[in-house]
Amino acid sequence: xxxxxxSPRHKVTETGTPVTLRCHxxxxxxxxxxYRQDPGHGLRLIHYSYGVKDTDKGEVSDGYSVSRxxxxxxxxxxESATSSQTSVYFCAISFSTNQPQHFxxxxxxxxx
Amino acid sequence: GQQLNQSPQSMFIQEGEDVSMNCTSxxxxxxxxxxxxxxxxxxxxxxxxxxxGELTSNGRLTAQFGITRKDSFLNISASIPSDVGIYFCAGxxxxxxxxxxxxxxxxxxxxxx
Numbered sequence: 001x002x003x004x005x006x007s008p009r010h011k012v013t014e015t016g017t018p019v020t021l022r023c024h025x026x027x028x029x030x031x032x033x034x035y036r037q038d039p040g041h042g043l044r045l046i047h048y049s050y051g052v053k054d055t056d057k058g059e060v061s062d063g064y065s066v067s068r069x070x071x072x073x074x075x076x077x078x079e080s081a082t083s084s085q086t087s088v089y090f091c092a093i094s095f096s097t098n099q100p101q102h103f104x105x106x107x108x109x110x111x112x
Numbered sequence: 113g114q115q116l117n118q119s120p121q122s123m124f125i126q127e128g129e130d131v132s133m134n135c136t137s138x139x140x141x142x143x144x145x146x147x148x149x150x151x152x153x154x155x156x157x158x159x160x161x162x163x164x165g166e167l168t169s170n171g172r173l174t175a176q177f178g179i180t181r182k183d184s185f186l187n188i189s190a191s192i193p194s195d196v197g198i199y200f201c202a203g204x205x206x207x208x209x210x211x212x213x214x215x216x217x218x219x220x221x222x223x224x225x
Binding site: 090106 | 152202
């Protein structure tokens with residue numbers, strides 16, 4: 001799994017509550033990404049980071065924020081979770097922009 | 113926006129059969145990536161292609177970067193039970209980097225009982 005740990009692996013919460021997912025890497029890769037995976041959609045990029053404190057929006061960023069205070073950690077926050085954010089969330093890392101991305105094992109998030 | 117169309121959506125195969133799947137894009141790509149995902153796990157990179165016409169193998173897997181740069185193919189020879197899973201193609205949205213990958217919806221491989 002390329003030294004990527006996602007936590008928690010599963011979470012059930014209620015609409016309107018804040019949720020934070022964590023991605024931790026031991027590879028010292030500069031680039032980190034958050035995706036969501038839904039049936040029939042493949043993976044869709046939420047946010048990505050190209051360095052400490054450097055982040056940018058992806059295709060489906062509405063309702064999500066991210067932070068990267070150190071190289072090894074990339075946090076994804078749902079400020080006020082909605083049922084449409086029920087999904088499986090994957091973190092990925094890459095050494096450079098021209099190297100393929102490697103993925104963690106995902107967090108299954110259910111919002112009731 | 114750009115889309116990746118992956119086909120077939122699913123395949124039922126007998127052990128020992130060869131498998132073919134493909135991915136097409138509405139735009140030109142400069143990189144094609146093929147990943148496999150097992151249940152409960154993240155996608156794992158199988159093959160990366162960087163040049164039009166390139167043919168690359170990884171064991172029983174062979175992938176090709178189409179000459180038009182708008183398609184790619186993945187073949188699996190002599191399938192075995194551990195080949196079951198979902199296969200995804202992906203390519204970078206930005207021609208100059210892999211920041212933003214767009215993904216096909218996947219081809220699900222199922223072994224016939």
